[in-house]
Amino acid sequence: MPDPAGQPPPVRASGAAPPRASRSAADRLLAVLGAFDHRNAALSLTEIARRAGLSLATAHRLTGALAAWGALERDAKGSYHIGLRLCELAALAPRGWALREVALPYLEDLYEATHENVQLAVRDGLDVVYIERISGRSAVGVRSRVGARWPVHATGVGLVLLAHSPAAVQEQACARPLTGFTPHTLTDPARLRRTLAEVRRAGCAVSDRQITEDALSVAAPVRGPRGDVVASVSLVVHAAGAQPPTLIPAVRLAGRGISRALGWQPGPASA
Amino acid sequence: MPDPAGQPPPVRASGAAPPRASRSAADRLLAVLGAFDHRNAALSLTEIARRAGLSLATAHRLTGALAAWGALERDAKGSYHIGLRLCELAALAPRGWALREVALPYLEDLYEATHENVQLAVRDGLDVVYIERISGRSAVGVRSRVGARWPVHATGVGLVLLAHSPAAVQEQACARPLTGFTPHTLTDPARLRRTLAEVRRAGCAVSDRQITEDALSVAAPVRGPRGDVVASVSLVVHAAGAQPPTLIPAVRLAGRGISRALGWQPGPASA
Numbered sequence: 423m424p425d426p427a428g429q430p431p432p433v434r435a436s437g438a439a440p441p442r443a444s445r446s447a448a449d450r451l452l453a454v455l456g457a458f459d460h461r462n463a464a465l466s467l468t469e470i471a472r473r474a475g476l477s478l479a480t481a482h483r484l485t486g487a488l489a490a491w492g493a494l495e496r497d498a499k500g501s502y503h504i505g506l507r508l509c510e511l512a513a514l515a516p517r518g519w520a521l522r523e524v525a526l527p528y529l530e531d532l533y534e535a536t537h538e539n540v541q542l543a544v545r546d547g548l549d550v551v552y553i554e555r556i557s558g559r560s561a562v563g564v565r566s567r568v569g570a571r572w573p574v575h576a577t578g579v580g581l582v583l584l585a586h587s588p589a590a591v592q593e594q595a596c597a598r599p600l601t602g603f604t605p606h607t608l609t610d611p612a613r614l615r616r617t618l619a620e621v622r623r624a625g626c627a628v629s630d631r632q633i634t635e636d637a638l639s640v641a642a643p644v645r646g647p648r649g650d651v652v653a654s655v656s657l658v659v660h661a662a663g664a665q666p667p668t669l670i671p672a673v674r675l676a677g678r679g680i681s682r683a684l685g686w687q688p689g690p691a692s693a
Numbered sequence: 694m695p696d697p698a699g700q701p702p703p704v705r706a707s708g709a710a711p712p713r714a715s716r717s718a719a720d721r722l723l724a725v726l727g728a729f730d731h732r733n734a735a736l737s738l739t740e741i742a743r744r745a746g747l748s749l750a751t752a753h754r755l756t757g758a759l760a761a762w763g764a765l766e767r768d769a770k771g772s773y774h775i776g777l778r779l780c781e782l783a784a785l786a787p788r789g790w791a792l793r794e795v796a797l798p799y800l801e802d803l804y805e806a807t808h809e810n811v812q813l814a815v816r817d818g819l820d821v822v823y824i825e826r827i828s829g830r831s832a833v834g835v836r837s838r839v840g841a842r843w844p845v846h847a848t849g850v851g852l853v854l855l856a857h858s859p860a861a862v863q864e865q866a867c868a869r870p871l872t873g874f875t876p877h878t879l880t881d882p883a884r885l886r887r888t889l890a891e892v893r894r895a896g897c898a899v900s901d902r903q904i905t906e907d908a909l910s911v912a913a914p915v916r917g918p919r920g921d922v923v924a925s926v927s928l929v930v931h932a933a934g935a936q937p938p939t940l941i942p943a944v945r946l947a948g949r950g951i952s953r954a955l956g957w958q959p960g961p962a963s964a
Contacts, residue, residue, distance in 0.1 A: 447718030448758035455782060456762070463785040487719035491727070492817075495788070504786040506817050509824060511726060512783030513840025514734040515775040517766065523839065530827065534805070546763075546777050553780060556801065568794065569784025 450476060454484045455493065460570065464501040517544045521653060521684075522554045525644070528679040529556055532657065535672055539658040542644075542680075545583040548574050548595050550654075575600050575614055576607050578629035578641030579654035585621035586643060586651035592618060606631040626674055627654075628666045638664045642677035647685035655680060721747060725755045726764065726775075731841065735772040788815045792924060792955075793825045796915070799950040800827055803928065806943055810929040813915075813951075816854040819845050819866050821925075846871050846885055847878050849900035849912030850925035856892035857914060857922035863889060877902040897945055898925075899937045909935045913948035918956035926951060 445453070457465060457473035465473070471481035485502055488494040492507030513519040525542050533540045533556045542554040549571040574580035574595055584595055592615075600609040608614045621627040629639045641656035655677045657669050678688070716724070728736060728744035736744070742752035756773055759765040763778030784790040796813050804811045804827045813825040820842040845851035845866055855866055863886075871880040879885045892898040900910045912927035926948045928940050949959070 446758065448722050448755055451719050451722050452758065452762045452764070455764075458782060458785055460785065463787070463791070484719055487717065487723065491723045493723070493726075495786075497787075504782050504789070506786065506788055506815065506822050508779055509783045509786050509789035510822065510840040510842070511729060511775050512780045513838065514729055514731065515766075515777065515780050516734070516768075517777055518775070518780035519839055520734065527828065530801075530804070533801070544777065551777050551781065557798065567784065568790055569781040571781070 450474070450480060451484050451488070454481065454488060458504055460567070464497070464503055466501055470502060517652070518553050524683045525554065525653070525655070525680045528676045528683065529554060529655065531679070532655070532672060532676040536657060536659075536669070540676075541579060541639075541656045541658060542653060543577075543579040543583070543656070544653045545574060545580070545587065546571070548591070548598065550574055550577055550580040550583060552579075553653075572633070573601055575609075576603055576629070576632045578627045578639035578656045578658075581608075581617060581621050581627035581629060582641045582643050582654040582656075583651065585618040585627065603633050604631050604635050606635075608632065626670050628670075631661050636661050638666070640666050640669045640673045642670075642674040643681075644677050644684070645681040645686040649686060649689070652684070653680070721745070721751060722755050722759070725752065725759060729775055731838070735768070735774055737772055741773060788923070789824050795954045796825065796924070796926070796951045799947045799954070800825060800926065802950070803926070803943060803947040807928060807930075807940070811947075812850060812910075812927045812929060813924060814848075814850040814854070814927070815924045816845060816851070816858065817842070819862070819869065821845055821848055821851040821854060823850075824924075843904070844872055846880075847874055847900070847903045849898045849910035849927045849929075852879075852888060852892050852898035852900060853912045853914050853925040853927075854922065856889040856898070874904050875902050875906050877906075879903065897941050899941075902932050907932050909937070911937050911940045911944045913941075913945040914952075915948050915955070916952040916957040920957060920960070923955070924951070 453474035453476065454470055457470045462469070462473065467481055467485060468478065470476075470485060471478045474481060476484070485494055489496055489502070489505070492505045494502045495505040496502055521544070522542060529540045529542060540554075540556040541552055543550040543552045552568055552570050555568055572580065574584040584592060596611040596614055600611065600614065601607070602609045608617060617627075625642065627641045629641065631638060637658050638661040639656045639658040641654045643651040644653035644655055646652040655673060657673050659669065724745035724747065725741055728741045733740070733744065738752055738756060739749065741747075741756060742749045745752060747755070756765055760767055760773070760776070763776045765773045766776040767773055792815070793813060800811045800813060811825075811827040812823055814821040814823045823839055823841050826839055843851065845855040855863060858866075867882040867885055871882065871885065872878070873880045879888060888898075896913065898912045900912065902909060908929050909932040910927045910929040912925045914922040915924035915926055917923040926944060928944050930940065
């Protein structure tokens with residue numbers, strides 16, 4: 423079963439690497455950073471050069487510049503890792519840790535009330551990216567990690583984010599091949615469309631064993647000051663014996679709490 | 694009062710910008726990223742060019758490359774922000790979110806046991822960088838943020854990290870001017886040295902109103918598999934009425950829990 427977290431994002435239109443001859447200096451530097459991913463978090467210089475498609479000399483020069491700046495760090499064995507300076511920058515991302523900072527007290531409340539997995543995610547193209555996860559010791563195992571990507575159609579947070587996306591994005595999501603992770607994954611475009619309409623109507627999404635056979639998630643929208651859905655919060659619980667109706671109010675409440683903290687004010691007819 | 698978070702790190706030897714004429718393409722691209730900080734999390738193209746010391750044309754080309762790659766995002770008003778792609782990379786940093794992921798259950802336990810501010814930090818040169826913070830609603834206000842930097846001498850986590858640093862780092866810390874944030878900040882090198890010895894002896898640090906007049910922190914070491922101190926965990930409480938002896942066991946326990954999760958095994962004589 424492929425781990426989507428290890429794949430490049432499917433709809434970053436300009437993300438395709440240009441032909442090698444025409445690569446700019448900026449592209450080459452970013453290719454060094456792009457050599458790192460979940461499965462390749464520690465890389466030798468040779469591996470960086472190979473994965474970035476660079477000569478060893480160029481890779482050496484660029485990793486040197488990145489390490490001097492703090493974007494990369496080198497361990498005792500000589501392997502390179504992502505450095506603290508990028509963590510400092512990431513903390514400034516409005517859709518990343520800045521949002522997470524506002525949301526955290528509400529996520530903690532949801533965790534204390536349930537002791538289940540609590541997640542916060544945003545949409546990037548046709549993927550969701552998890553920007554926070556609080557896991558209980560006895561909670562069901564989940565395959566998300568902070569910074570991980572999953573396709574929108576297969577997760578509770580993804581269904582919420584997709585249901586409130588522009589029509590063109592929804593069409594794009596339904597038109598592409600829908601990867602199945604279990605027999606329960608929504609891989610039929612017509613069923614996905616019906617589910618999205620239901621998510622909009624209900625104000626929440628239930629994703630039943632779509633990623634793993636033992637987990638069910640309940641997700642609700644997080645709105646920004648203008649009322650648009652900017653993120654989604656979810657609870658992930660053991661599918662066996664799960665009773666979504668008992669979870670939905672808490673998840674929706676957490677979503678509304680974060681929305682208010684972001685400056686959203688419910689209108690008279692708001693769900 | 695200057696906010697150290699907005700200043701460049703004091704001991705990143707190779708971090709000083711080279712004379713403009715000799716700046717490489719890599720340096721220019723990194724200067725665009727370096728234009729962003731806590732006080733400048735949203736920047737126009739003009740501001741990026743000015744802060745990075747680049748022509749408008751060069752800044753335009755480089756922000757374009759960074760935005761196409763996902764390192765920057767542009768909002769509806771045309772301002773640039775740090776993008777999700779850097780959050781994904783930051784999640785791979787072994788001293789950042791990868792460490793935080795291992796530590797989080799223990800930080801949550803410490804939070805549930807105390808409902809005070811819980812922090813996790815690592816050392817970068819003579820600064821500490823906070824990589825996690827869990828704040829209670831009624832806990833004392835703290836000036837740290839995830840991704841923020843503070844000088845090692847002025848914080849509980851910093852005293853722990855400095856006390857277990859190589860002798861050369863400790864000397865460097867004592868030799869530089871010690872910024873005072875309150876009348877209680879350790880600004881006397883001799884007193885700082887005595888405090889560091891005491892921290893090593895006690896296995897924890899108490900930082901009393903060093904950053905703000907109303908906060909006291911108790912910090913303990915987090916050890917890696919080889920026994921070296923790789924991070925520090927702390928509780929920050931209201932200074933008025935604080936009783937450090939009642940807090941120290943919980944903080945030390947959290948530190949030991951995270952250390953074990955990282956693969957540390959206490960030796961027979963380990964504190």
